[in-house]
Amino acid sequence: MAFSWRYRTAWSEASVAFVAAIVIVLVAPTGASCGDQAGTRGFSSLRIGTDARALAMGEAFVSVATGPDGALWNAAGAATVNRPSLSTSFLDYALDGIHAGSIVFVQPLGRRGSVGAAARYFRAGGIARTTEENPTGEGLGDFSATDIALKLILAFRITDRIFVGGSGAVLSGSIDDSGAVGISSDFGVLWRNVVGRLRIGGAIRHVGAQTTAYAETTDPLPTEFAAGASYPFFTGRLLLAGDYNWSVDRDGSFNSGMEWQVVDDFFLRSGYRSRFSDLRSASEEPGLAGMTFGGGLRKIRSYAIDYAYASLGDLGGTHRFTFTWDFR
Numbered sequence: 001m002a003f004s005w006r007y008r009t010a011w012s013e014a015s016v017a018f019v020a021a022i023v024i025v026l027v028a029p030t031g032a033s034c035g036d037q038a039g040t041r042g043f044s045s046l047r048i049g050t051d052a053r054a055l056a057m058g059e060a061f062v063s064v065a066t067g068p069d070g071a072l073w074n075a076a077g078a079a080t081v082n083r084p085s086l087s088t089s090f091l092d093y094a095l096d097g098i099h100a101g102s103i104v105f106v107q108p109l110g111r112r113g114s115v116g117a118a119a120r121y122f123r124a125g126g127i128a129r130t131t132e133e134n135p136t137g138e139g140l141g142d143f144s145a146t147d148i149a150l151k152l153i154l155a156f157r158i159t160d161r162i163f164v165g166g167s168g169a170v171l172s173g174s175i176d177d178s179g180a181v182g183i184s185s186d187f188g189v190l191w192r193n194v195v196g197r198l199r200i201g202g203a204i205r206h207v208g209a210q211t212t213a214y215a216e217t218t219d220p221l222p223t224e225f226a227a228g229a230s231y232p233f234f235t236g237r238l239l240l241a242g243d244y245n246w247s248v249d250r251d252g253s254f255n256s257g258m259e260w261q262v263v264d265d266f267f268l269r270s271g272y273r274s275r276f277s278d279l280r281s282a283s284e285e286p287g288l289a290g291m292t293f294g295g296g297l298r299k300i301r302s303y304a305i306d307y308a309y310a311s312l313g314d315l316g317g318t319h320r321f322t323f324t325w326d327f328r
Helices: 002-027 052-056 075-080 274-282
Strands: 085-092 098-108 113-128 142-157 162-175 178-191 199-212 224-233 238-247 250-263 266-273 291-300 303-311 317-326
Touching (some): 052 250, 052 291, 052 317, 075 142, 075 178, 162 199, 250 274
Antiparallel strands (some): 085 098, 085 317, 162 178, 238 250, 250 266, 266 291, 303 317
C-alpha cells in the first residue's frame, strides 16, 4: 500500500509539472533564429534583471528562483515564501545616467500559495538630442527615457515539490515628451527534488502588447522563454545551475552559474552569460566580458544583503545591490 501511494503521488506530481510545462511551451515564442530582429522590441528594459543574487549566478536562475526577488525570474518562486518578505534592488549601469531598480513584496496565503506585488523602473538620462540638420546635437541639450512596470503576482504550491505561478503587469514608458503604455504577463513552473535534489524550472516572460505607441505604430514586447536545472552538491554547500534562454528577437543563449556557501550565511557566486560573447570578439580588451561575480550575507536577523558585478568588456561593468527582509 505504501508503495502504491508513493507511486500515485509521484505520477500526480509528474502530471501536474507536465501540464504546466505544456502551457508554457504553447504560449512560448516559436521559431529558430531571430537575431536579425534585435532592437525591434518595445519595453526592452524588461529583460534587464535587477536582482543581485541572480545576476551573480550568470542569470542561471529559473530553477533556483526563491523568495520575492526570485519571483521576477520565475513567478512560481513566490510560492516558496513561508513568511511575508520584501526585497529591493538597485542597478548602477556601465554608462553614466543609466540605472534601474525594483521592489517586490510577497505574502503567503497559508501553505498553498502566495500573492505579491512588484514595481520596477529603468531610466536612461543625459541622452544627447540630435536632428538631421544638427547631427552633433550642439546647443540642443539632452533628454531622458524611463520605463516603469507595476506587477501583481500569484503563485501556488501544488505539492511539496511542484510550484506554479503567474503575474500581470501594467507598463508605462516615456522618451522625451512621448509616451507609451503596455500590458505584460509571466508564467512559470518550478519542480524540486525531481531526482535526488535536482531542480528544474521553466518560465515564459513578457507576454503581452504595447497598447499605445510612442509614434505611429506599436512595437511587440521582448517575449522570452527560459528553461533550466540546478543541483546542490556537498550537502547543499555548492549549487550549480544552467539555463537556456530564447527570445523572439535574438538567438538562444546559455547561462551558467554557481553559488558556494563558504561559511554559514556567507556565499560567493560566479557565472557566465553566453549572449555577451560578442563583446569578447568586438572588444580590443574583452577582459572578463560575460562573466559575473558576487556574494551575499543571508539570514542575518531576517535580513539578507547581496551584491553582484557583471563585466561588459570595454564598456565597463554593472553593479547590483539587493536587500531582503523577512517579517516574522
